[in-house]
Amino acid sequence: MGRWVSDAPGRLRAAALELFSECGYEGTTVADVAARAGLSERTFFRHFADKREVLFDGSRALEREIVAAIATAGPGPSLGVALGGIAAGARVLEVAVGHERARRRARLVASSDELREREQMKMAELSDAVTRALAARGCASGEAGIAAGVAVVTFQAAFAAWTGGDGEAGLAEELSRAVGALATLAAGVRPREES
Amino acid sequence: MGRWVSDAPGRLRAAALELFSECGYEGTTVADVAARAGLSERTFFRHFADKREVLFDGSRALEREIVAAIATAGPGPSLGVALGGIAAGARVLEVAVGHERARRRARLVASSDELREREQMKMAELSDAVTRALAARGCASGEAGIAAGVAVVTFQAAFAAWTGGDGEAGLAEELSRAVGALATLAAGVRPREES
Known part of the structure; x- marks a missing residue:
């Protein structure tokens, strides 16, 4: 095995998804995942902080995509801008992950309290990042938090529909349904002013 | 110490909040909490599944209150019904916990990743419960999930403003601002039909 292995994180991710699906998340060790990928445990920990993280590191890329889209969006109402950012992130995610892998990963996450907690935490962090991105555009802080939370809830609903479905409808289509x-x-x- | 101690859970909750604030969450054991409350570890575990849960058992009561309010609400749009349920829960929570205790607890939760994960998980569970309550009223499942998520996000924003503030504005007032x-x-x- 050469010292420089191309796409070690990708191989570790694929190996983890396979092994977790075959043997369960609890029943698989980091050593097992590394061995399946033909890599060392040390290489695993060079890329992922812990066993859970191998399933969640894509959320950072998703967050970056969404935040960049919000930062560069034209003027518009906060929630619309937040939802536009989510749509941009979803497009990239759909291509990068694909339906089959997303579906298997979602099933796995649902099977473990520990994984569900991490997933919720990632969504909370995404919501915080969107809040900051909206605030940087001048959105009032109370409104920014709610707009971000609502946008993330809409994303979660679309993502659940996509991963729970047969893949006939893509993530972008599910998101437009959710919106x-x-x-x-x-x-x-109704806004309070109108009542 | 008698065998029947009145309000053991309440005393354990108060002792935990004191000790976690004084010594940190990580630095406090269940044995410490039980000793401070003048109770045994066994009594602690009779009431709470683990160390974290002593800070979160109120969320079950909140959930019951919200679900009951949704089940008994008159006809109306789903999101309005969900927000009405949240408002009913918030009224009970505000009285039961009080600003000072809620503020100390919120600070504590923010100080620990482990506690923040559990908090996010409780909010996800609350959202699932609200989804089921709306679905039981005949709300379509896709809509129910989004309405529930949006209502819970609104509650979280109000709760954060309440616990982060000086208590001048009550939780009910913060919720009405958030709505x-x-x-x-x-x-x-805009709804798609209109565009």
Whole structure:
């Protein structure tokens, strides 16, 4: 095995998904994952902080994509800008991960409390990042937090529909459905000034 | 110490909050908490599954309150019903916990990744419970999930403003501000039919 191995993180991710699916998350060690990938445990820990993280490191790339789209968006209402950022991130995620891998990963996360906690935490961190990105555009802090939270909830609904479905509808399509549902729901909440 | 001690959970909660604040969450053991409350470790574990749970068992009562309010609400748009349920839960929570205790607890949770993960998980569980309560009223499943998520995000924003503030504004008032902000934001998202 050469010292420089191309795409070690990608191989470790694929090996982890395979082994966790075959033997369960709890029943698999970092050593098992590294061995399956033909790499050392040390290489694993050079790329991932712990066993859980190998399933979650894509969330950082998603966050960067969303934040960049928000920072460079034209003027518009905060929630619309946040949802536009989410849509940009979803497009990249859909291509990078693909339906089959996303579906297997979602099943795995649902099977373990520990993984579900990490997933929720990642979504909370994404929401914080979107809040900061909106605030940097001048959105008032109370509004920014709510707009970010609502946008992330909409993303989660679309992601769940995508990974829970047969892949016929893509993530982008599920997101546009979720935004449609949000718009319908939002019509039921009236601004205080109007009441 | 008698065998029947009145309000053991309440005493354990208060002792935990004191000790976690004084010595840090990591530096405090269940044995320490039990000793401070004048109770045994066994009594602790009769009431709480683990060390973290002593800070989170109120979320079950909050959830019950919110779900009951949604189940008994009159007809109305889903998101309005969900927000009404949240408001009913917030009223009970505000009285039961009080600003000072909520503020200390929030600071504690923010200080530890482990506690923040559990908090996010509780909010995800609350969102699932609200989703089921809305679905039981006949709300379509895609919409129910988004309405529930949006209502919980609004609650979290109000709760953060309340616990981060000086207590001048109550939780109910912060919630009504957050709903106002949500309504303003929502006005920026148009239903697809209209576009």
